Amino acid sequence: MWSIEEKLALRLQERVSQNNLRELPIVQKKIDFCSNDYLGLASNAALAQQIQQTYAQLPFLQNGSTGSRLISGNSLYAMELEEALATTFQAEKALLFNSGYSANTAILSAIPQKGDTIVYDEYIHASLKEGARLSFASRYPFRHNDLEDLEKKLGKATGEKFVVAESVYSMDGDVAPLEEILRICRKYNAHLIWDEAHSTGVWGENGNGIACTQQLQNQIFARIYTFGKAMGVHGACIAGSAVLIDYLVNFARPFIYTTALPLHSLVSIREAFKFLQANTYLQHTLYTRIAAFAAELMKYPSLQTRWIKSESAIQAIKIGGNALTKTIASQLQTADYDVRAILSPTVKEGEERLRICLHVYNTEEEIRNLVEYLTHVFMQTTAGFAASSG
Template structure:
C-alpha cells in the first residue's frame, strides 16, 4: 500500500526522536544569554528602541506596510538612499537590501552562477548558500574547511565562471577565513570571491573585509542586520552592475514584499549607532578574551585563534551534547547544543556566544561549571 504524507512525516519525526535530532521551538527564558547573536546588545537596547520610536513619530504619514515588492509599490527614495549610505560605510559601489540574510544568500547564488559555471564553497558555509547553489544550474563542490590546498585543487578543475563562497567568521566554529590567501587564489584562477560577513559585521569593525582593506578583492559581500545590529534584513554589497542584475533576476527579491519603512528607518538609526559604538569597541573583545582564558585547557586550544564572539566546545554525540547543555541551563546559563545533521556526526558541540551584556561574573561562573563538567 502506498505510504501517505502523514505516514511519511510520522516516520521521519520518529527517526529524528530516536536519534536525538528532533527540533522543537522554545520561548524566551530568563537564563543568562550565551546563545543569541545579539553580540552588542542592540536587540535589547532601550536607548535604541527609544531613538527609533522618536524617529517614527516624525513620520505619521508613512504607511504601516510596504504594500508590495520593490518593483511594484514597495520602493522609496528612502530605501535607495539607505542602500547608498550603507554601501558607503563599507566602501562598496552599491548595495541591494533583502528581507533576511538567508534570502540574500539564496537569491545571489541561485541567479548569478549560470549553467556551465562552478560554485566552490567551504564545507562549513551557511545553509542559505548551499540552498541557493542548489537552485542554480551551475556545478557545485565543497572544499575542506579553511583548506587552501583543497580549494586550489578544485579551482584548477573549475569550469566557466567560478564563484568561491566563504564566511569571514564561521557561525558554528567561530573561526575565521584566511581571506588574504583565499583572495590571492581567486585572483590567480580568475575566480570571484563572495564573503558572508554575518558574524563579523559589528564584531570585527564593519566586517573582516573592511578591517583588512580588501574591498577591491571581493566580488560581493553579504552583510546581515539580524546579528550585531539587532534588527532584521540584509544587504548584498557589490558593483552597480551586480545591483541591476539582482533587481532583474533575483526571484526572492522580485517576488517578495519589501521591508516596511519602519524597519528601514530602524536600520538607518541602528547603523549610525553601531558606527559610534565601534569607536570604542574594546568591551566585546575583552569579554571574549576573558572566556577564552578561563575555559578548560582542552577547549582553549580550539578557541585560541577565534577573533569574533563565537566559541564552541566539542561534545561528541547528540545525546551527550544535549545532556551537557541541560546541565548548564539548569545552572542558569542559556548555552545551546549544536547537533548533527546541522554539524557533521561526531563534531556535535556546545556553541557559546559572548555579548557586551554578559558580566564578568557570568562569564567566570559559566567557565567554572564547564570545568566541572569537563572533569
Template sequence: MSIQQKLKDKLNQREASGSLRKLSVADKNKIDFCSNDYLGLARNKSLHQRIQEAYTNVSDIHNGATGSRLISGNSEYHISLEKKLASLFQSESALLFNSGYAANTAILSAIPQKGDTIIYDEYIHASLKEGARLSFANRFAFHHNDLHDLERKMQKATGDVFVVAESVYSMDGDFAPLLELVTLCEKYGANLIWDEAHSTGVWGREGNGIACMENLHERIFARVYTFGKGPGVHGGCIAGSEVLIQYLINFARPLIYTTALPLHSLVSIEESFRFQQDHMILQDSLHASIQFFRKALSTYPSLEPHFIESQSPIQAVKIGGNQRTRMVAIQLQQSGFDVRPILSPTVKEGEERLRICLHLYNTEQEMEALLEELSIVLQNTPISVEN
C-alpha cells in the same frame, strides 16, 4: 502509506536519533550565552528609543511595504538607505534584502549559470548552499579553510568560477583567510562571494566588517551583510558594483517575488548603524570580553582541548553525540546558563557541540561561572571529543 504517516515516521526517526528539533522561547531568567546579539543592540533601550523617535518623525508611514519593490513596495527611504549602506560598506552600490538568508540565496541562485562552477567552504551557511543548489552551475565543497584543496578544485573548474566563504564561521567561530582567498581568486580569475553575517557590526569602522577593515573590499566580487546579529535588528544587503546590483534587481527571485521590508525595519537598520557610529566603544568592549574569556579558559586545562580556537564571540565546545551534547546543555541550563546544543544534522555526526555566544552584556563573573560549571559538568559526564 498516507503522507501524514510518512511525515510522522520521519519525525519519529529524528526523535529516535536525538535530533528532533523543537521551537523554544529564551528564558529571561537564564544568562544569555546563546543569542547572536553580540553587541547587545537588540536589547539596547537607548537604540530602541532612537528607532521609535525616528520612525515617528517619518512623514509617510505605512504599516507594511504593500508589495514587491518592483511594484508598490519601493520607497525613497529604501533608496536613501541603500546609498548610505553603499557608503558604509565602501561599494559602488548596495541592495537590501529581507534577510541574510534571502540575500545569500539570491546571489548564488541568480548569478552562476549552467557550465559555471561554484566552489564553497564546506562550513558555509545553509542559505548559501541552498542558493548554490538552486543555480544550474556545477558545485563543489572544499575542506574548511583548506587553500590547497580549494586550489585543486579551481584548477578543474569550468566556466565562470565563484568561490564562497565567510568572514566568521557560525559553528566554529573561526576566521576565513581572506587575503589568501583573494589572492587565489585573482590568480585563477575567480569571483569571491564573501558572507559577513557574523562580522557585521563586530569588526570594522562603524561595523562595516572584516573586508573593509582589512582594506580588501575592492578585490571582492560581492559581499553579503546581515543585520539580525551584531546590529541587533533585521534584514540584510548585498554590496558590490552597480552592474551587480542592477543584475540582481532583474534576476534575483528572492527580491523580485517578495514583499519589501516595511518602513520600521528600514528605520531600525539606519538607526542601528548610526548608533554604532556614535558608540564604537561597544566593539572594543566586546573584544575585551572575548580576550577575558579565552584567558579565563586557559586556567582550566581540562576544558581547553574541547574548545575550538576562536577570537570571535562564537566559542564552540565539541562534545560528540546528540544525546551526550544535549545532556551537557541541559545541566548548564539547570544551573542558570542559557547555552544551546548544536546537533547533527546541523553539524556533521560526531561533531556535535555547544555553541557559546559571548555578548557585551556578559559580565566577567558570569563568564567565569560558566567555565567553572562547564568543567564540573564535563568531569561528571563522560564524553569523547571527535576531531
C-alpha cells in the same frame, strides 16, 4: 500503502531515535550565552527610543510596504538607506533584502549559470548552499578553510568560477583567510562571494566587517551583510558594483517577488548603524569579553583540547555525541546558563558541540562562573556516560 502523514511521522521518529529532534524552545530569562545579539543592540533601550523617535518624525507612516520594490514597495527612504549602506561598506552600490537567507539565496541562484562552477567552503550557511543548488551550476565543497583543497577544486572548475566563503563561521567561530583566498581567486580568475553575517557590526569602522578592515573590499565580487545579528534589527544587503546590483534587481527572484521591508524596518537599520557609530565602545567591550573567556578557559586543561580557538564572539566546545552534548547543555540550562547544544546533522557526526556566544552584557564574573561550572559538569557527565557504557 502508507499515507503521507505516516511517512512524515516515521521520519520524525527517526530523529527522535537519533536524539536530534528539533523543537521550538520557550525562551526563558537565563544568562544569555546563545543569541547572536553580540553588541546588545536588540534589547538596547536607547536605540529603541532613537528608532521610535526617528520613525515618528517621518512625514508619512506606513505599517507595511504594500508590495515588492519593483511594484509599490520602493521609497526614497529605501534608496537613501542603500546609498548610506554603500558608503558604510565602501561599495559602489548596495541592495536591500528582507533577510540574510534571502540575500544569500538570491545571489547564488541569479549569478552563476549552467556550465559555471561554484566552489564553496563546506561550512557555509545553508542559505548559500540552497542558492547554489538553484543556480544549476556545478558545485563542489572544499574542506573548511583548507586553501590547498580550494586550489585543487578550482583547478578542475569550468566556465565562470565562483568561490563562496564567510568572514566568521557560525559553528566554529573561526575567521577565514581572506587575503589567501583572494590570491587563489586571482590565480584561477574566480569571483569571490563573501558572507559577512557574523562580522557585520563587530569588526571594522562603523561595523563594516572584516573585508573593509583588511582593505580588501575592492577585490571581492560581492559581499553580503546581515542586520539581524550584531546590529540587533532585521534585513540584509548585498554590496558590490553598480552592474552587479542592477543585475540582481532584474534577475534575483528572491528580490523581485518578495514584499519589501516595511518602513519601520528601514528606519531601524539606519538608526542601528548611526547608534553604533556614536557608541564605538561597544565593539571594544565585546573584545574584552572574548579575551576574558579565552583567559578563563586556559585554566582548565580538560576543556582546552576541545575548544575551537576563536577571535570572534562565537566560541565552540566540541563534546561528541548527541546524547552527551544534550545532557551537558541541559545541566547548564538548569543552572541558568543559556548555552545550546549543536547536534548532528547540523554538524558532522562526532563533532557535536556546545556553542557559546559572548555579548557586551555578559559580565566577566558570569563568564568566569560559566567556564568553571561547565568544567565541573563536563567531567561529571562524561564520567557517568563512560561508566554506563562500560
